[in-house]
Amino acid sequence: xxxxxxxxxxxxxxxxxxxxxxxxxxxxxxxxxxxxxxxxxxxxxxxxxxxxxxxxxxxxxxxxxxxxxxxxxxxxxxxxxxxxxxxxxxxxxxxxxxxxxxxxxxxxxxxxxxxxxxxxxxxxxxxxxxxxxxxxxxxxxxxxxxxxxxxxxxxxxxxxxxxxxxxxxxxxxxxxxxxxxxxxxxxxxxxxxxxxxxxxxxxxxxxxxxxxxxxxxxxxxxxxxxxxxxxxxxxxxxxxxxxxxxxxxxxxxxxxxxxxxxxxxxxxxxxxxxxxxxxxxxxxxxxxxxxxxxxxxxxxxxxxxxxxxxxxxxxxxxxxxxxxxxxxxxxxxxxxxxxxxxxxxxxxxxxxxxxxxxxxxxxxxxxxxxxxxxxxxxxxxxxxxxxxxxxxxxxxxxxxxxxxxxxxxxxxxxxxxxxxxxxxxxxxxxxxxxxxxxxxxxxxxxxxxxxxxxxxxxxxxxxxxxxxxxxxxxxxxxxxxxxxxxxxxxxxxxxxxxxxxxxxxxxxxxxxxxxxxxxxxxxxxxxxxxxxxxxxxxxxxxxxxxxxxxxxxxxxxxxxxxxxxxxxxxxxxxxxxxxxxxxxxxxxxxxxxxxxxxxxxxxxxxxxxxxxxxxxxxxxxxxxxxxxxxxxxxxxxxxxxxxxxxxxxxxxxxxxxxxxxxxxxxxxxxxxxxxxxxxxxxxxxxxxxxxxxxxxxxxxxxxxxxxxxxxxx
Amino acid sequence: xxxxxxxxxxxxxxxxxxxxxxxxxxxxxxxxxxxxxxxxxxxxxxxxxxxxxxxxxxxxxxxxxxxxxxxxxxxxxxxxxxxxxxxxxxxxxxxxxxxxxxxxxxxxxxxxxxxxxxxxxxxxxxxxxxxxxxxxxxxxxxxxxxxxxxxxxxx
Numbered sequence: 001x002x003x004x005x006x007x008x009x010x011x012x013x014x015x016x017x018x019x020x021x022x023x024x025x026x027x028x029x030x031x032x033x034x035x036x037x038x039x040x041x042x043x044x045x046x047x048x049x050x051x052x053x054x055x056x057x058x059x060x061x062x063x064x065x066x067x068x069x070x071x072x073x074x075x076x077x078x079x080x081x082x083x084x085x086x087x088x089x090x091x092x093x094x095x096x097x098x099x100x101x102x103x104x105x106x107x108x109x110x111x112x113x114x115x116x117x118x119x120x121x122x123x124x125x126x127x128x129x130x131x132x133x134x135x136x137x138x139x140x141x142x143x144x145x146x147x148x149x150x151x152x153x154x155x156x157x158x159x160x161x162x163x164x165x166x167x168x169x170x171x172x173x174x175x176x177x178x179x180x181x182x183x184x185x186x187x188x189x190x191x192x193x194x195x196x197x198x199x200x201x202x203x204x205x206x207x208x209x210x211x212x213x214x215x216x217x218x219x220x221x222x223x224x225x226x227x228x229x230x231x232x233x234x235x236x237x238x239x240x241x242x243x244x245x246x247x248x249x250x251x252x253x254x255x256x257x258x259x260x261x262x263x264x265x266x267x268x269x270x271x272x273x274x275x276x277x278x279x280x281x282x283x284x285x286x287x288x289x290x291x292x293x294x295x296x297x298x299x300x301x302x303x304x305x306x307x308x309x310x311x312x313x314x315x316x317x318x319x320x321x322x323x324x325x326x327x328x329x330x331x332x333x334x335x336x337x338x339x340x341x342x343x344x345x346x347x348x349x350x351x352x353x354x355x356x357x358x359x360x361x362x363x364x365x366x367x368x369x370x371x372x373x374x375x376x377x378x379x380x381x382x383x384x385x386x387x388x389x390x391x392x393x394x395x396x397x398x399x400x401x402x403x404x405x406x407x408x409x410x411x412x413x414x415x416x417x418x419x420x421x422x423x424x425x426x427x428x429x430x431x432x433x434x435x436x437x438x439x440x441x442x443x444x445x446x447x448x449x450x451x452x453x454x455x456x457x458x459x460x461x462x463x464x465x466x467x468x469x470x471x472x473x474x475x476x477x478x479x480x481x482x483x484x485x486x487x488x489x490x491x492x493x494x495x496x497x498x499x500x501x502x503x504x505x506x507x508x509x510x511x512x513x514x515x516x517x518x519x520x521x522x523x524x525x526x527x528x529x530x531x532x533x534x535x536x537x538x539x540x541x542x543x544x545x546x547x548x549x550x551x552x553x554x555x556x557x558x559x560x561x562x563x564x565x566x567x568x569x570x571x572x573x574x575x576x577x578x579x580x581x582x583x584x585x586x587x588x589x590x591x592x593x594x595x596x597x598x599x600x601x602x603x604x605x606x607x608x609x610x611x612x613x614x615x616x617x618x619x620x621x622x623x624x625x626x627x628x629x630x631x632x633x634x635x636x637x638x639x640x641x642x643x644x645x646x647x648x649x650x651x652x653x654x655x656x657x658x659x660x661x662x663x664x665x666x667x668x669x670x671x672x673x674x675x676x677x678x679x680x681x682x683x684x685x686x687x688x689x690x691x692x693x694x695x696x697x698x699x700x701x702x703x704x705x706x707x708x709x710x711x712x713x
Numbered sequence: 714x715x716x717x718x719x720x721x722x723x724x725x726x727x728x729x730x731x732x733x734x735x736x737x738x739x740x741x742x743x744x745x746x747x748x749x750x751x752x753x754x755x756x757x758x759x760x761x762x763x764x765x766x767x768x769x770x771x772x773x774x775x776x777x778x779x780x781x782x783x784x785x786x787x788x789x790x791x792x793x794x795x796x797x798x799x800x801x802x803x804x805x806x807x808x809x810x811x812x813x814x815x816x817x818x819x820x821x822x823x824x825x826x827x828x829x830x831x832x833x834x835x836x837x838x839x840x841x842x843x844x845x846x847x848x849x850x851x852x853x854x855x856x857x858x859x860x861x862x863x864x865x866x867x868x
Contacts, residue, residue: 490814494782497811501832501839502729508836509736535729655785665784 001027002118005047007038007065008080009057017051017080017110024111035060035068042069049118054081054088063088066095076121078113080105187280190252192224194277196239196268199223202276211262211283213255228252228264228281238266238277252281261288293446300450303329304457311461316468320355323461327357330434330454334447337362337437338414341422341458342369343430349374351430362437365412380405380419384431389452390419393442416441418448420455424463432458488553491662495546499539506535546663549675553662556682561602563687565710568596568642571603572631575610579618586618586627593632597640600710605683610644612676613703617646620701624648634704642707647700656693719744719851722774724755724791725809726783730832734778734809737843744851747771752786755779756794759801774804776850779826781810781817789820796825803857805850 004026008014011033018028029045032038035056042050050069054062066077079092082103092100098117101110184191190208192201204212204219212219212227225233229250237246247265254260264281307326314322323341331339340356353369374381379402383390392398393416398406409417416436422429432455434443443451510532516525572592576583583590599606614629621627630645651659658664660681665674684691684705695701721744725731731748738746749755755777758765765771777795781788788808795801805827810817813831821829830846833839 490812494810494812494814497832497834498727498730501811501834502727502733504834505733505836505839506729508839512836531732535732539729 001025002048002114003027003029003045004114005030005032005038005042005045005050007032007035007050007056007062008053009033009055010053013053020107020110021051021114024107024114026114034058035062035065038062038065039068039072042075043072046073047075049114049121050075050077051114052077052079054079054092063091063095066092066097070095074125076117078117189280189282190262191278191280192219192228193269193271194224194266194279196275196277199225199236199239201227208281211252211254211260211281224279226253228262228279236266238268244268249284250281252283261285297446297450300333300453303333304453307454307457311457311464314461316465316472319461319465319468323355323458323465324357326454326458326461327355330451331357331359334434334451336434336441338365338412338433338435340366340433340435341430341462342433343422343462344374344428348428354430363412376404377402377408378404384419384421384428387421387423387428389421389448390417390431391443391448392417394440413437415439418443418451420448420452422455422459422462424459424466429459429462431455488662492550495663496543496550499543499546502539503536503543506532506539510536546675549663549679553675553679553682556605556679556686561604563600563602563708565598565600566603568599568633568707571599571601571606571610572596575607575614578607578611579614582615582618586621588618588621588627588629590614591628591630591632593630595635596633597635597709600708601687602683606687606707609680609683609705612680613644616676616703617644617648617701620651621646621648640706640709641704643702643704645700645702650697650699650701651693651695652697653695656695659693660691719776720772720774721746721851722755722758722777723748724750724752724777724779724783724788726750726780730780733839734843737840738847741844741847744775744847747774750784752783752788752791755783755791756786759795759804760798775856776846776854777804777806778809778846779806781808781812781821789817789824792821792824792826805854805856807846807850 004021006014006017006021006028008017008031011031014031014033018031021028029047030041032041035058038050038052038056039060050066052062052066056062056065060068062079066079069075069077076098077095078099078101079097080101080103081088081092089100098120099113101113184205187205188207190211191205192208193203194201201219201222201224204216206216209216209219219227225236229236230253231251235241237243237248245265245267247263250262250264252260252262261284262281263284264279266277266279269276269278307322307329310325311319311322327339327341331337337359338356341354342351343354344351351372351374353366356364356366358364379399380390392409395406395409395414395416398409412435414435414437417433419431419433421431432451434451510529513525513529513532569592576590576592610631614631617629621629624647626647628647630643632645633642634640660677661674662678663674664678680703681691684707687707689706689708691703691705693701693703721738723731723734723746725734725748728750731750735746735748738744747758749758757763758771759774759777761768761771779788779791783791786794788810792806792808795804795806802825806825807828807830808821808826809830809832811832818829830842833842
């Protein structure tokens with residue numbers, strides 16, 4: 001039964017309609033009497049149809065109520081209206097009513113209208129639902145199609161990506177391989193791949209090829225030990241000695257058969273499924289050379305340090321040994337054949353080879369190179385005087401102006417040499433030389449610098465020797481002077497006191513003797529007085545002679561005539577002239593030797609020497625049948641000397657030293673004060689010469705002495 | 714006390730000094746002076762050689778006055794010889810010299826000199842010194858008696 005909501009503001013009409021509807025078989029659960037009530041009840045009871053009176057009392061008319069009901073429910077509406085103006089109908093039309101029933105109406109009319117409205121509404125609703133269903137299925141299908149499409153698209157995308165990835169990997173692989181090859185070719189180390197079973201090289205990079213000096217193709221196929229690590233054949237650290245990795249310094253042989261020091265590493269490597277060895281190496285010859293140069297320099301510095309320490313503590317007598325030792329060490333270290341020192345004379349006119357060291361089997365030259373005239377080597381001397389080193393890598397190439405130098409160097413078979421000036425206190429004193437005889441030799445700047453240091457060291461040693469020698473000489477001289485001075489003061493105090501004692505003593509006696517009474521005086525007393533006076537007189541004469549001689553002796557050293565070049569023969573002649581009378585009266589024959597040299601002396605003093613010596617000979621000639629004095633010169637090469645020889649009584653060897661003492665007299669009764677030989681000795685000493693006696697008692701006497709010579713005899 | 718003439722051996726090269734010494738001894742009258750002028754003569758005298766073989770003429774001296782600066786054999790050498798000879802070493806040796814040199818003094822004592830005197834200036838002092846020598850060495854001093862002592866027996 002269809003539920004119908006009746007909306008009618010006239011309650012009687014409403015009841016009537018309800019009754020009629022119920023008869024027609026409809027259910028009328030409620031009646032609404034106003035628009036608002038109708039909206040509320042429709043919402044509540046959800047009728048199948050609303051029968052709506054258009055004209056309602058109140059705010060809301062039927063049309064408005066339907067509009068609001070339709071906002072909430074899909075329900076068919078049939079309007080009831082008593083009249084119908086055009087406006088109202090127009091408004092009602094908009095609400096889509098199923099029918100209009102004009103009042104008054106018949107039941108049948110109402111029934112049809114309601115049934116049609118219900119049917120129409122049902123049909124409409126069914127259509128609407130079917131349509132909805134259809135739309136829904138279509139939408140489903142659409143979604144499914146879309147989903148499937150998306151799936152396909154995704155699958156497709158994956159596939160694309162996979163392909164892209166594969167392309168990328170392939171490209172990267174290609175790039176990587178290229179890069180590795182580039183690295184292999186470019187890395188600044190030689191790299192070779194070796195078959196560990198056969199030691200055959202199967203690959204080599206260009207650096208390896210370059211270091212070995214062969215084309216890559218020539219290297220591949222070679223046994224590695226022919227080229228690298230020749231010493232390790234049969235004991236390869238990896239394949240023979242089973243080391244996991246070898247890293248060591250080895251040798252590489254290049255095509256020039258020159259060994260190249262390398263640092264090398266070898267390690268196993270798997271390529272594909274096969275095992276190989278990868279060997280890489282770098283050339284360390286530059287490093288080695290630098291290392292060797294440093295080592296060389298350090299060794300040399302060690303030598304220099306040792307030598308300087310040695311020299312500091314060396315006594316004067318051992319300095320020569322020290323210098324020879326230094327030459328040997330430097331010579332051996334520099335691997336040269338001869339190492340030597342030349343020293344110049346003070347006036348630079350001469351040079352002497354003073355020290356030399358020769359390697360084994362090298363001929364020494366030191367004895368051939370003495371007393372060379374420096375003016376014979378102008379080129380050489382010019383360089384040295386400018387304090388320049390002389391470096392001759394090839395004697396054959398020596399400049400033509402150095403002809404003399406070339407001759408002397410070639411005479412010693414010298415091929416190369418270095419000479420370094422020795423400079424002491426700003427003065428050239430000599431040079432140190434280094435010869436290479438067996439081969440030509442080149443010295444680097446660094447070598448020369450080191451040799452220069454050695455030169456300085458030796459210069460200092462020579463200088464020290466010079467200073468020490470001078471010091472020792474001075475000390476010796478001072479000692480001798482001191483001793484002489486002591487002897488002199490001793491002698492003077494002793495000998496001068498002697499006559500004073502006599503004088504004072506006899507003055508006392510004289511007083512005593514004179515005090516005796518004149519008339520008591522005897523002859524003996526007068527004789528005593530005379531003796532006293534005589535003693536005093538003699539003593540004063542003696543004293544005067546002593547003082548004169550003492551003064552003379554002290555003057556010898558202080559007052560000297562300038563030395564002159566004079567033939568010795570002239571001095572002899574003058575001396576003999578002075579002694580002519582004495583010689584004549586003594587009956588002595590005088591012999592003068594031939595070929596007497598030229599001397600450089602204080603002429604007057606040397607004449608004094610001769611006069612004294614000849615006088616001495618005359619004095620002690622004794623009773624010879626053939627008294628003779630010989631004045632001569634012994635031109636001995638080593639030790640030439642002058643002499644005055646007699647065949648007189650001679651002097652016992654025990655007296656040889658004593659006779660030179662001041663105031664010493666062999667025979668008290670002889671003339672003179674005993675100062676003659678002391679004066680002779682002193683004069684000769686002042687001349688830098690010395691005096692000695694060769695004599696035996698009874699066999700004559702030979703006074704020998706040396707003097708400075710000049711020029712040629 | 715004095716039963717025989719004492720003997721003085723004077724070794725002096727300077728004649729004037731010898732005369733000075735000898736004259737200073739004059740008047741004491743108890744001795745005779747034997748003068749020699751060099752070292753060799755002194756040794757000849759003491760060992761009775763050459764012209765001194767006569768022991769009466771050249772008697773054994775009671776004291777020796779020895780100068781140091783002597784020709785041939787000097788005073789030090791003479792002293793050394795005297796003191797090295799058994800028969801001479803007991804004779805007192807008085808060094809009488811002009812040298813005050815320390816070296817000479819030290820060397821003289823090293824060689825067993827019995828005394829060291831330096832010749833004074835002035836006759837008074839000279840005579841005084843000679844007098845003292847005479848008194849001390851010839852009067853007070855006891856010379857070695859002629860008695861043999863066997864040292865070996867006492868052991």
